[in-house]
Amino acid sequence: MRLPAALRIALYPLSRVYSRYVSFRKSLYATGWLKRKRLKAKVISVGNLTVGGTGKTPMVLWLAEKFLAEGKRVGILTRGYRGSGGTSDEVQLLRHRLGDRVVFGVGPNRFATGCRLEQQKPVDVFILDDGFQHLQLARDLDILMLDGSRKLQNEWLLPAGLLREPIAACRRADILVVSRKFERPPVEARDAHRFSIFYAQTRLLGFRRFGSGDPPLYLSEIGPGPFFAFCGIGNPEAFFTDLDRWHVPVAQRQSFSDHHRYSRAEMERLRRRAESCSATALVTTEKDAQNLPASVPMPVWIAIIDFVFSAESELVAAIDRILQTGRGAVN
Numbered sequence: 001m002r003l004p005a006a007l008r009i010a011l012y013p014l015s016r017v018y019s020r021y022v023s024f025r026k027s028l029y030a031t032g033w034l035k036r037k038r039l040k041a042k043v044i045s046v047g048n049l050t051v052g053g054t055g056k057t058p059m060v061l062w063l064a065e066k067f068l069a070e071g072k073r074v075g076i077l078t079r080g081y082r083g084s085g086g087t088s089d090e091v092q093l094l095r096h097r098l099g100d101r102v103v104f105g106v107g108p109n110r111f112a113t114g115c116r117l118e119q120q121k122p123v124d125v126f127i128l129d130d131g132f133q134h135l136q137l138a139r140d141l142d143i144l145m146l147d148g149s150r151k152l153q154n155e156w157l158l159p160a161g162l163l164r165e166p167i168a169a170c171r172r173a174d175i176l177v178v179s180r181k182f183e184r185p186p187v188e189a190r191d192a193h194r195f196s197i198f199y200a201q202t203r204l205l206g207f208r209r210f211g212s213g214d215p216p217l218y219l220s221e222i223g224p225g226p227f228f229a230f231c232g233i234g235n236p237e238a239f240f241t242d243l244d245r246w247h248v249p250v251a252q253r254q255s256f257s258d259h260h261r262y263s264r265a266e267m268e269r270l271r272r273r274a275e276s277c278s279a280t281a282l283v284t285t286e287k288d289a290q291n292l293p294a295s296v297p298m299p300v301w302i303a304i305i306d307f308v309f310s311a312e313s314e315l316v317a318a319i320d321r322i323l324q325t326g327r328g329a330v331n
Contacts, residue, residue: 177315209222239285
């Protein structure tokens with residue numbers, strides 16, 4: 001969420017301090033004062049430079065499905081941000097889509113978690129969710145996600161801005177994936193990048209009614225609408241833009257903070273707002289569905305999505321080449 005200009009200016013000195021901390025920490029690993037730890041299996045990191053959504057979860061799902069189709073034993077390592085009891089909304093989403101075909105390790109120490117999983121059963125490939133800044137764990141491939149709908153050229157670092165690291169940190173990545181883009185416009189990080197840039201777009205697979213285990217339905221099968229859209233994700237505007245692109249009739253919309261957990265009272269307020277604008281049902285994301293109460297006062301349709309790439313075969317070849325040659329982010 002964009003902060004007011006006055007508050008951003010007031011926080012700018014803290015951003016300078018944070019920038020020095022980021023640079024110092026990176027230098028400790030680069031010079032060997034802090035050692036990276038390596039798991040037995042291959043490790044692929046999926047991360048980003050900004051706070052907020054860039055499409056990491058769809059990318060993790062795509063990678064998991066790719067390696068499962070090749071007969072690989074896949075593990076997913078994630079911190080489980082804002083979760084409890086060894087899970088979070090993102091972990092629940094991944095579990096729902098992948099089931100017991102993969103093993104999950106949830107916790108802040110991804111190396112210790114990965115070691116424990118490797119002791120329990122063989123793993124061929126670990127996918128490190130939100131791992132670009134997790135320098136402790138050595139990886140064989142770094143995939144960096146960028147949101148094509150956001151301009152980062154003049155963006156500030158936290159806490160005044162959205163950046164976790166300067167844009168020049170793209171040099172550490174092996175592959176850039178620009179989400180929500182299919183064309184190939186100039187990418188701000190291109191000059192700082194030494195490998196390939198790929199473009200992805202979210203694809204609507206259908207809508208599943210909340211509480212139902214039925215297969216997703218087409219838009220034409222869930223009624224003419226209009227719908228009341230809501231979400232609590234890192235980049236809510238991206239979801240609302242996707243609904244427009246998918247020609248979903250939306251009467252009104254409302255956004256909440258990332259990882260927001262909805263109470264019954266909030267769902268009742270959403271119902272009243274929906275009825276006041278003649279919406280026939282609510283529509284939200286898969287991630288938000290993990291944070292809804294067990295019962296809802298009106299129908300909620302969940303948008304089921306995946307990623308489609310403008311050059312998928314080239315992306316697959318780039319991933320396989322880096323993993324086979326060992327030329328990825330091994331340090």
